[in-house]
Amino acid sequence: MNGASVLVVDDEESVRTSVAAILRGSGYEVIEAEDGERALQMLDDHDVNVVILDVRMPRLDGIGVLDALEEPPAVVLMSAHVLADDVRARVEPKVVLDEVAAAAGRAS
Numbered sequence: 001m002n003g004a005s006v007l008v009v010d011d012e013e014s015v016r017t018s019v020a021a022i023l024r025g026s027g028y029e030v031i032e033a034e035d036g037e038r039a040l041q042m043l044d045d046h047d048v049n050v051v052i053l054d055v056r057m058p059r060l061d062g063i064g065v066l067d068a069l070e071e072p073p074a075v076v077l078m079s080a081h082v083l084a085d086d087v088r089a090r091v092e093p094k095v096v097l098d099e100v101a102a103a104a105g106r107a108s
Contacts, residue, residue, distance in 0.1 A: 004028055004029070004049040004050060004100070004104040005028070005029040005030070005031070005046065005047065005048050005049050005050075006023050006028045006029070006030050006031075006048065006049065006050045006051070006052060006100055006104075007030075007031050007032070007033060007039060007042055007043065007046070007048045007050070007051045007052070008020045008023070008030060008031070008032050008033070008052045009032075009033045009034075009035070009036065009038075009039040009051060009052065009053045009054055009057070009062070009065070010034075010052075010054040010057070010078075011034055011035055011054060011057040011058060012054070013034070015054075016032050016034065017032070019052060020032050023100060028100065031046055031048070035057050035058060035059045035060060036057055036059060036060025036061055036062065036064050036065040036068075037059050037060045039051070039053070039060075039065050040060070040065060040068055040069075043069070043073075048073050049073055049074065049104050050073060050074045050075070050076065050100050050104050051065075051072065051073055051074070051075045051076070052075075052076045052078060052099075052100065053065060053066070053075055053076070053077055053078070054077075054078055054079060055077055055078070055079035056079055062077060062079075074104065076099045076100065
């Protein structure tokens with residue numbers, strides 16, 4: 001276990017659970033939220049080192065989450081509404097793990 005805790009926030013369940021599974025398989029403690037409002041609740045209730053945050057979500061989007069936080073933990077933003085290479089990378093295990101490891105290092 002590497003000790004870092006990660007909150008994965010995405011309204012697309014398949015993406016959220018895939019990213020969470022990749023992280024859990026690499027020893028991260030992972031919690032999940034389906035939208036920005038739930039993410040804010042989870043951040044109030046849990047000590048999180050890194051947030052993987054979808055930009056576009058219903059109810060409260062990723063930018064709204066960032067605006068609501070006075071001192072956010074390290075954040076990795078992701079979105080399906082970008083270049084095709086970025087969409088593929090968003091669930092590619094090595095890319096996800098590299099981004100989280102880098103963000104966790106910045107949060108230390």
